[in-house]
Amino acid sequence: MLRRVMLLATAACLLSSGCTSDSTDHATIQVDHVTALADQPVRLAVSGLHPHAGVTLSAQAPDRDGKTWRAEATFTADDHGAIDLDRAGPTGGSYQGVDGMGLFWSMNPPDGDPDLQAYAPPAEDGRPVEHVEIQVLQKGKTLADVRLTRQWLAAGVTTKTLTLAADKVSGVYVAPPRDAPNRPAVLVFGGSEGGLGVKPVAALLASHGYPVLAIAYFHAPGLPQDLRDIPLEYFATAARWLARQPGVDPAHLIALSASRGTEAALLLSDHFPDLVHGAVLYAPTDVVVGSFPEIGGAAWTLGGRELQYDARIPVDHVSGPVLAIAGSDDQLWPSMTAAPRIALELDDAHNRFPHRALIYPQAGHAVSGAPYLPMGTKEVHPVTRRVISLGGTRAGNEAALRQGWTAVLALLESLAR
Template sequence: MVNRSIPLLIGACLLLAGCSSGGSGHVAVTVDRADALADQAVHLKVTGVPAGKPVQIGAEAVDRKGKKWHGEATFTADGRGTVDLDHAKPSGGSYQAVDGMGLFWSLDPEDGDPDVQVFVPPLENGRPVEHLDVFVTRKGKRVAATTLTRRWMADGVTTKALTMARDKLTGLYIAPKPDAGKHPAVLLLGGSEGGVPATLSAVQLASHGYPVLALAYFHAPGVPDELRNIPIEYLASGARWLARQPGVDPGRVVVIGTSYGTEAALLVADHFPELIHGTVLFAPGATATSSYPRPDGYAWTYQGKPVEFVPIPVDGVNGPVLAVAGSDDLLWESRLSAQRIMRELDDAHLRDPHEAVVVQGAGHVVGGAPYLPLGTAEIHPLTGERMELGGTRAADESALLQGWTKTLALLAGL
């Protein structure tokens, strides 16, 4: 997209991170940071619109497969001819409430069912980067535009694959830019999809300075194909390996689990409190469940014995606990599980802070970083079945933002 600057705006643009204009008078898009980490909010304004007149503000980006995603909303300019996305409510479009980052997460793919698609950013030099074109349209004509760059990996972040043959673990270690300090670190556990979990979330945590071991415990090379008889001791081995890495403070290792991974997180936190010093649970389960995808056995073992289908004890848990759930989760009762875990922590008289965040209208998609287009259903990678996850995209986004903000605060507070 070619931007044609207007001389009268050059001085203003020099003071801002991003600014461009089309051929319609003084209409311009300004942004405080044109190049930022993907989980950092930016502040967009459109100026120079006739006061009180409607204007469409849209965004477009291309994903890793080359598919274009698009979102757009209509606003009314204020008395100064400005639309400030942090404060303006759209009258229609891809999102409905006041949300300065609404255009970022409400993009839809150009074809296919948006409910089962996820925007995966392209790679540049092996690093995920999104280029988002933001544009202004009046009377069917595009009159201003600018391009934002969203990065998932900060400079200096490195990755290392772990193999069972070499490391006795399967996963990915993501290290922040090295310095002289010792930092909190994260043992990251995914859900029923198996494999190495949530790589985008892992690299974003590392971009904030926290080393991450994204640990695969089934459906990956060297580990079982199914979620069946997974030893809790294997998860503890991951925590021990992580604690030994340069730049990691072994007294500040946090386990983060999503969906089925919350059972694993609670079990390793309760059985190995000397290794785990904080626990974050997204869409949690409070009871050990059966094997998956064939529910004819046990998911977990401890000391060679199956973990029975009973509530997971929490009296051994060490450090702060955060649980995030949606009120409309259609996969399981994560809201009730989050509340139950908090009651059991209260009953155990544990003094470390613990909090359940239940977001009204959110579904199962509550874990990870915000500002990325996500669906409310999925085609499960193991079974090929469509699974309705519940919630709305707007409510899920609220849960993601709250959970991510509180997770970063928990890590910073250790």
């Protein structure tokens, strides 16, 4: 049953002017989770309206730069004066169709091109937290509102910074509560953006009970500034550190990455099968690509030797599940063909572990991570500072994020049984 969160607003109705048929005395917002993880959907409903009354529902949230993002959608109440966002589609606004979380991912920034921007939550005590205010509006008046809190770190989840000097790895370890049983663990790292932008993914996975080590491997202090001659042994060092941690099941350690990082994830799975037991590959490639941003060199080395550019990534020794996720409209590279090729190559290698490719229509390159956050279809690349087109539509990318994230959590849960 929905937990009721009610704020009452009374609209004045003068006898001399009368009341129109769509006026309302009050409205009640019902929400099942006022505080929830950022990847958890919430159910929103409105009651107390006049039958068939028209209202606007809005959502707004400040980002880490202090800008307030906002979405609006207009709805018509049913015969009982109610609106259930899981069942009712808007008649207009920032999203279309029935979507209970439409107000969240369709928020736009107050300035600039929304397709060039992605929402980044502010931090409280060093932890990312999104505060979303939902309002019911009619004729410029607020009938009801409620403030929701969206968290990336659940209670009891802890973080530890790893340094090159002390640990030979640069990253952050995110651990579930100490009383949790041994669980599958995830080594997560990013793509051609470099740095440590994958921390939100690590936080959410740990909040679901999985120990996670998020690492940077280039374009970060103390590390190479270019994706060039990066030793696969660096990732293996990180995986060994992760495997030794309390609460980690070392027999189920998965590498998770996106874009350029999928090369390293798949290479690790094949060259270090006793250490890394499968991979989650977002917008992947099935071949080794060269250095970045300057071309002409090797991106990866193994045993001090450069890995050949444009060579097929082997999968003969992969010792765990592989999940490849791509969008059909990836405009950066052909991940939509690489993902199924990886699955077919695992078939040809008679790999006995689950492996599959998921290709989502109207989705582009930005299919990695959790859903329900506003995300554009273009970006200014953090390394080159050039505008790149990622492809897809905002709605298509959101659908891919939801289904892909669900598949990732299901894979990890299957390993925990």
